[in-house]
Every structure is written in C-alpha cells, then in structure tokens.
Amino acid sequence: MDKRATIKDVAEAAGVGIATVSRVLSGGSASPQTRERVLAVAAQLDYRPSAVGRNLRQRRTGGLGLLVPDLTDTFFGQLAEGALAYARSAGEPVVLGSTGDDPEQESEMIGMLLEQSVDRVVAVPSGDAETWQPALRAGMTVVFADRLPVEGADPAGEGPDRDLMLLDGLPPARPSRPLDVPAVLADDRSGIRTAVRYLRGLGHRRIAYLGGPGHDRRAEAFREAVGAPADEELIVFATGSRDSAYAAASGLFQSRPDLSAVVAGGNVLGEAAVLAARELDLRVPRDVSLVMYDDVPWAELCSPPLTVIAQPGRDIGYRAAELVLRTGARRPRTVVLPTELIIRGSCGPYPGRPGAGVRA
Amino acid sequence: MDKRATIKDVAEAAGVGIATVSRVLSGGSASPQTRERVLAVAAQLDYRPSAVGRNLRQRRTGGLGLLVPDLTDTFFGQLAEGALAYARSAGEPVVLGSTGDDPEQESEMIGMLLEQSVDRVVAVPSGDAETWQPALRAGMTVVFADRLPVEGADPAGEGPDRDLMLLDGLPPARPSRPLDVPAVLADDRSGIRTAVRYLRGLGHRRIAYLGGPGHDRRAEAFREAVGAPADEELIVFATGSRDSAYAAASGLFQSRPDLSAVVAGGNVLGEAAVLAARELDLRVPRDVSLVMYDDVPWAELCSPPLTVIAQPGRDIGYRAAELVLRTGARRPRTVVLPTELIIRGSCGPYPGRPGAGVRA
DNA sequence: CTTATCCATGGAAACGATTCCATCATGCTT
DNA sequence: AAGCATGATGGAATCGTTTCCATGGATAAG
Numbered sequence: 001m002d003k004r005a006t007i008k009d010v011a012e013a014a015g016v017g018i019a020t021v022s023r024v025l026s027g028g029s030a031s032p033q034t035r036e037r038v039l040a041v042a043a044q045l046d047y048r049p050s051a052v053g054r055n056l057r058q059r060r061t062g063g064l065g066l067l068v069p070d071l072t073d074t075f076f077g078q079l080a081e082g083a084l085a086y087a088r089s090a091g092e093p094v095v096l097g098s099t100g101d102d103p104e105q106e107s108e109m110i111g112m113l114l115e116q117s118v119d120r121v122v123a124v125p126s127g128d129a130e131t132w133q134p135a136l137r138a139g140m141t142v143v144f145a146d147r148l149p150v151e152g153a154d155p156a157g158e159g160p161d162r163d164l165m166l167l168d169g170l171p172p173a174r175p176s177r178p179l180d181v182p183a184v185l186a187d188d189r190s191g192i193r194t195a196v197r198y199l200r201g202l203g204h205r206r207i208a209y210l211g212g213p214g215h216d217r218r219a220e221a222f223r224e225a226v227g228a229p230a231d232e233e234l235i236v237f238a239t240g241s242r243d244s245a246y247a248a249a250s251g252l253f254q255s256r257p258d259l260s261a262v263v264a265g266g267n268v269l270g271e272a273a274v275l276a277a278r279e280l281d282l283r284v285p286r287d288v289s290l291v292m293y294d295d296v297p298w299a300e301l302c303s304p305p306l307t308v309i310a311q312p313g314r315d316i317g318y319r320a321a322e323l324v325l326r327t328g329a330r331r332p333r334t335v336v337l338p339t340e341l342i343i344r345g346s347c348g349p350y351p352g353r354p355g356a357g358v359r360a
Numbered sequence: 361m362d363k364r365a366t367i368k369d370v371a372e373a374a375g376v377g378i379a380t381v382s383r384v385l386s387g388g389s390a391s392p393q394t395r396e397r398v399l400a401v402a403a404q405l406d407y408r409p410s411a412v413g414r415n416l417r418q419r420r421t422g423g424l425g426l427l428v429p430d431l432t433d434t435f436f437g438q439l440a441e442g443a444l445a446y447a448r449s450a451g452e453p454v455v456l457g458s459t460g461d462d463p464e465q466e467s468e469m470i471g472m473l474l475e476q477s478v479d480r481v482v483a484v485p486s487g488d489a490e491t492w493q494p495a496l497r498a499g500m501t502v503v504f505a506d507r508l509p510v511e512g513a514d515p516a517g518e519g520p521d522r523d524l525m526l527l528d529g530l531p532p533a534r535p536s537r538p539l540d541v542p543a544v545l546a547d548d549r550s551g552i553r554t555a556v557r558y559l560r561g562l563g564h565r566r567i568a569y570l571g572g573p574g575h576d577r578r579a580e581a582f583r584e585a586v587g588a589p590a591d592e593e594l595i596v597f598a599t600g601s602r603d604s605a606y607a608a609a610s611g612l613f614q615s616r617p618d619l620s621a622v623v624a625g626g627n628v629l630g631e632a633a634v635l636a637a638r639e640l641d642l643r644v645p646r647d648v649s650l651v652m653y654d655d656v657p658w659a660e661l662c663s664p665p666l667t668v669i670a671q672p673g674r675d676i677g678y679r680a681a682e683l684v685l686r687t688g689a690r691r692p693r694t695v696v697l698p699t700e701l702i703i704r705g706s707c708g709p710y711p712g713r714p715g716a717g718v719r720a
Numbered sequence: 721c722t723t724a725t726c727c728a729t730g731g732a733a734a735c736g737a738t739t740c741c742a743t744c745a746t747g748c749t750t
Numbered sequence: 751a752a753g754c755a756t757g758a759t760g761g762a763a764t765c766g767t768t769t770c771c772a773t774g775g776a777t778a779a780g
Contacts, residue, residue, distance in 0.1 A: 074437070084456065096456040
C-alpha cells in the first residue's frame with residue numbers, strides 16, 4: 001500500500017507482458033480485448049507510469065526549468081504564472097529556481113537543472129554570456145525572458161567593437177557577442193520613448209532614470225529618448241534589492257533637486273521612488289512626476305495612482321515557455337511584445353522654477 | 361559534445377570500474393591515488409552524475425513539490441521564496457505548481473508530482489481532505505502552509521459532530537476530520553483578535569470581515585473576536601480572483617453603509633477594499649477604517665499607508681520546506697508563527713453618526 | 721610461516737520504463 | 751493447399767546510477 005504499482009504489477013495482474021502494457025498505455029497497437037483488460041487493471045491498481053523510468057530510458061527529462069530573480073517582485077510573479085500556464089497546458093512539470101539576481105546562484109541553478117536532465121529552460125538571466133555558456137554547451141534549449149544577459153567583459157577581444165558602438169550613441173541592435181538564444185522581451189525602446197515624450201510634452205526637461213540590474217537596454221533607450229548627450233548624473237542604477245533601490249532613489253532626489261521627473265525602470269524601483277519622495281517631502285506629481293515600468297495591481301492604489309509603462313508579464317512568460325517547449329517549427333530569434341503607456345495621476349506639468357511653480 | 365559524459369565514460373577514462381567511480385563520488389572508500397585520478401578525470405570530462413539514474417535506482421526522487429494558488433499574489437511569492445531558500449540550502453530541486461485556487465487543478469498537480477516521484481510536498485491547499493487523500497495514500501510527505509484544506513462535506517457521517525461544534529460558537533481546536541498532516545500557519549486567531557480589539561478601541565462597532573478562500577479559521581476568529589452572535593451580513597467572502605474580491609468589497613460597502621471598519625483577510629482583498637472604497641467615494645480612514653491581513657511592500661505606498669496584520673510569509677515557506685525536507689527527528693504536528701499588528705494610517709476613530717463625525 | 725582481517729576493487733543486479741526483434745497465429749492470395 | 755503478409759505479443763536490451771557480493775592482495779596477529 002505504501003509503494004506504487006509498477007508496470008510489471010499491471011502486466012502480471014492482467015496476464016500479459018510488460019511490453020504490451022507499455023504499448024497499450026502509450027497508444028501502440030493491441031487487440032481491443034487486451035487493451036480493455038490492461039486499462040481496467042491499470043485503473044484498478046491506480047497505476048501511474050513512473051516519469052523517472054521513462055526519462056531514463058528516453059535519455060531526457062521532459063519538463064521546463066524556470067529561473068527568475070525574485071518571486072517577491074510582482075512582475076516576475078506574473079511572468080512565472082504565464083510560463084506555468086503554458087507548461088500546464090503542455091502537461092510538463094516545471095522546476096523553479098530563484099536566483100536573487102546573483103550570477104553565482106544562477107550558475108548553481110543551471111548546474112542543478114543539468115543534473116536533473118532538464119534540458120529546456122526559460123530564464124530571466126542575471127549572469128553574463130559566460131554564465132550561460134555551460135548550459136548551451138550541454139545542449140540545453142534556452143529562451144531568455146524579459147531581458148538578455150548583461151554584456152560583461154568580452155571574453156575574446158571584442159573591446160574595440162563595443163567601444164565603437166557606445167561612441168555611436170545608439171544602442172546596437174544586437175549585443176556585441178550575442179548568444180545564439182531566442183528571447184521574449186518587451187519593447188523597451190518604444191515604452192521608454194513614449195514615456196519620455198509624454199513627460200517632455202508636460203514641459204519636463206530634467207528627467208531622471210532609475211534603473212535596475214540587467215536592463216541596459218532600457219537605460220540605452222532612455223539615453224536615446226532624451227537625445228543629445230544625456231546628463232549621466234540623472235541616470236542611476238540599483239541592484240535588485242529593495243534597500244538598494246531605495247538608496248538609489250533617495251540619493252538621486254537629494255543630489256539633484258533640480259530634476260522634475262523620474263522614470264523608474266521597474267516596479268521595485270517605482271516603489272522606492274514613491275517612498276523616497278515621500279520621505280523627502282516631495283509631492284507627486286506637484287514636485288516630481290513619476291512614470292514606472294510595470295503595471296502592477298497596486299499602481300492604482302497609490303495616490304495619486306501611478307502612470308505606468310505596462311508590459312505584458314504574463315504573456316512574456318507564456319510565450320517564452322511556448323517557444324522553448326514547442327519543438328519543431330522554425331523558432332523566431334526574438335519576440336518583442338508591445339508596451340503601453342497607461343496614464344493615471346502621477347505626472348503633472350513642469351512646475352517651473354522653484355517657487356514659481358503651479359503651487360497655488 | 362552534445363551528450364553528457366556518463367559514469368561509464370569516467371570509469372573507462374580513469375581505468376577503473378564504475379563501482380569505484382560511484383564510490384569516490386559519493387564518499388565511499390577508495391585509495392587516495394585512485395580517488396585523485398577519478399576526481400581529475402571527472403572534472404576534466406565535466407562529469408555530472410545524472411539525477412535521473414540515481415533516482416531510479418534509489419526509488420525516490422529527491423526534490424520538493426511546491427503548490428501555491430497564485431504567484432501573482434505577493435504573499436504567495438514571499439512564501440515561495442522562503443521554501444526555495446530552504447530547498448536551495450538543502451540542495452534539492454523544486455517542482456512548482458500554481459493551482460489557481462482550483463481543487464481540480466490541484467488534483468492534477470498532485471498527480472503530476474506522483475508521476476515525477478516527487479514525494480515531499482509543501483502546499484497551500486485549495487481542495488478539501490478528499491483531494492489530498494490520494495497523495496497521502498501514495499505515501500507522500502505533505503506539509504500544509506498558510507492554511508488547511510477546507511472542511512467540505514464530511515466523507516463519512518461526521519455531520520452531527522460538525523453541527524454541534526458550529527452551534528458551540530467557538531471554532532474547534534482541530535477540524536472535524538483532520539488529515540494527519542503537519543502544517544505551518546500564522547496565528548490567525550491572535551492576529552484577527554488584535555486587529556478587532558484595536559478597532560473597537562477606536563470606537564468602531566460595526567466591523568466587517570472580507571474573507572478569501574480557504575481561510576475559514578480567520579472568519580471563525582473574527583466571529584469569536586467580535587463576540588456575541590456576529591452580524592453575518594458583515595461577513596462576506598470572495599473567491600481567489602481580483603474581480604471577485606472587488607465585487608465582494610463593493611457589494612459590502614453598498615449593502616451596509618452603516619459599517620465603519622473593515623478587516624480584509626488577505627492582501628488581494630485589501631487591495632479590493634481600497635479600490636472599492638475609492639470608487640464609492642469613501643475616504644480612508646475618515647469614512648471607513650481598514651485593516652489588511654498581510655504586510656506587503658505596497659501597503660506603505662497607499663495613502664494613507666495601510667495598517668496591517670503582518671504574517672511572516674517567507675518564514676512560513678521556509679519552515680514548511682524545512683519540516684518536509686528534514687527527515688528524522690520528531691516532526692511537530694503544527695507550527696504556528698506569530699502575527700503582528702502594524703499600525704499605520706488606515707484606521708481612525710469612529711466617526712459617529714453620519715454628519716456628526718470627526719469631520720472638522 | 722600460516723591464518724585471519726581488512727580494504728580496495730570490479731562485476732553484476734536492480735530500479736521502471738520504452739522499444740527492437742523474434743515468434744506465433746491468423747487470414748489472404750495464388 | 752501452401753506460402754506470404756499482417757498484426758498481436760512477449761522476451762530482452764537499454765538508459766545511468768547505486769549497492770551487494772566476491773575476489774585478491776596486503777598487512778597484522780598468532
């Protein structure tokens with residue numbers, strides 16, 4: 001009663017060979033009466049084929065690996081739900097890892113997936129290309145979601161190339177040494193540009209960008225959107241943690257009291273910005289306007305409700321899982337999903353020079 | 361290059377038997393020089409033992425199953441992070457399932473875990489005892505987190521017993537037919553009681569409770585805390601979805617304009633309450649006071665910041681994983697973790713009769 | 721010097737499934 | 751009627767690991 005029935009038990013109870021049982025269960029040929037008997041016995045014994053046995057024989061584990069930085073971040077929660085939804089519809093189990101935005105942990109998780117023979121992975125990468133090399137070399141099918149691996153020190157003298165591109169001012173369409181990995185991303189460029197234009201239209205000129213890890217593309221898009229040589233002091237970065245985000249936001253507000261608008265590159269950053277602003281007695285949007293990346297449920301709860309750049313977190317996860325699980329068919333290199341600027345109440349007109357603003 | 365090295369490859373390359381390789385790698389006895397050679401070869405071939413092979417042989421898959429209703433709910437995100445953290449420290453992979461608060465999906469996920477031979481599970485249950493019977497019968501080690509299975513129709517004529525207990529007014533210390541499953545829970549009773557006392561201290565008398573699925577214990581605790589026969593109209597429930605939560609909150613406010621305070625039994629409910637209140641032009645806390653279960657980061661972002669009953673989501677997940685993964689040692693039946701009332705700004709004094717309130 | 725002990729070692733079985741292949745019976749064609 | 755094709759069926763190999771057991775050599779004890 002404690003142990004599960006095996007195929008052998010079923011075979012004996014039905015008076016047939018194990019090969020026949022296997023065939024019946026996986027849709028092979030068998031006579032109707034045999035099939036019926038086997039099915040009946042299997043049901044009666046509550047038999048379930050062992051995925052472990054099957055995986056060993058077929059030399060591959062079905063299933064999907066899912067690596068995200070932090071499930072506490074609502075956006076990644078949405079992304080995970082999307083991936084889970086597709087996996088469920090495909091009947092595949094999901095092995096989850098949370099990396100804490102730490103390349104080392106990510107590396108460990110990759111190792112574990114390798115050991116588990118999970119050879120298809122959806123990841124929000126924290127490490128660089130080198131971190132992912134082992135996975136690829138081992139033949140894993142990987143799809144990145146939400147972002148691409150950071151471009152760290154180039155492994156093999158690609159320096160000049162990269163410098164050149166930076167000098168060009170525009171972000172390169174493809175990273176200097178792209179991994180050959182498909183990705184599902186939000187249209188950061190368009191999202192950021194729309195937000196910046198919106199803010200400029202309200203009269204804002206000193207617009208800051210508050211960035212998180214792994215989203216160089218957003219920062220680049222911001223630089224591009226503000227045009228001219230950007231004021232680099234207005235572009236600050238935090239690591240993944242809430243503390244770091246708060247410190248960055250607070251530091252930004254204090255060091256540059258002349259800024260009048262902030263674009264937060266993620267919901268944790270946005271949260272930090274709201275908190276830091278309140279702490280410093282900056283009113284939103286009277287003193288500072290705020291646009292946040294990610295539309296999360298609580299954005300509406302803030303007062304004023306936050307104007308956001310919505311990206312379809314759930315869809316990103318869903319599409320990524322679909323990409324990695326659906327074998328065959330030519331796989332597109334990269335899928336870019338649209339973003340949408342949702343205007344609520346956290347942006348106001350430029351208040352003008354201090355003291356001469358709209359304050360009645 | 362496409363396929364991984366097996367133990368046989370290592371054995372051949374090192375000129376030893378596979379048994380020796382296995383022994384070296386799993387810490388058995390071997391001569392120093394053999395050990396060294398094997399280790400060197402293994403490293404050179406980048407050999408990783410296949411978990412599938414091992415699991416088959418040992419007739420059990422290591423690893424932890426994790427079943428939560430919805431990763432989009434920050435509380436479950438925290439809980440999952442906790443469980444993941446412990447699993448990581450134990451070196452165990454985690455198989456994740458999101459049930460959407462649907463017993464049927466939960467049942468399917470249990471079946472999948474069974475197939476995968478994942479025999480240790482942490483679950484936030486959505487189904488009733490019957491849903492979990494198959495898992496238990498199959499010998500799974502299960503630990504419930506955050507809540508217990510709802511007590512549905514009793515399978516075997518326990519009706520009278522249950523009725524009796526309901527008539528008694530107090531919730532039973534143990535459910536009528538408890539599964540023999542340990543659990544890690546927050547101290548709902550104390551949390552709710554503290555919140556209700558706090559509200560009463562502010563003068564509130566008509567206090568409503570907005571409950572989610574699976575938390576009968578909280579509702580019971582609420583009934584107990586308000587004492588006397590509770591006004592059942594002031595106790596409403598929603599299913600897990602945001603829409604349902606909003607509908608419930610909105611309906612509550614509209615049908616009972618005389619209420620002056622609400623206890624929301626979860627962060628999704630709290631969110632709905634804030635939204636519904638705003639929509640109906642009820643100001644918090646002037647018109648209605650609000651206490652929410654769960655301390656989530658955005659509680660501080662609301663204005664006014666939300667007074668909450670904080671429960672340690674991360675710890676709940678961590679402890680549950682520890683309980684299920686740490687073999688041996690007498691396992692406690694149930695762990696109850698403390699809650700804490702965090703007073704922020706969403707509760708005010710009772711405004712008195714309409715028009716005679718504290719409005720200056 | 722002989723015998724008992726101990727340890728390193730490798731062969732082989734086992735885990736639970738899939739799948740190739742041989743076997744056998746049946747029905748059809750010529 | 752004989753041969754051939756077809757289809758159902760079971761035996762056995764296989765996947766990669768762990769673990770039991772036998773073997774053999776070396777060392778210690780008598």
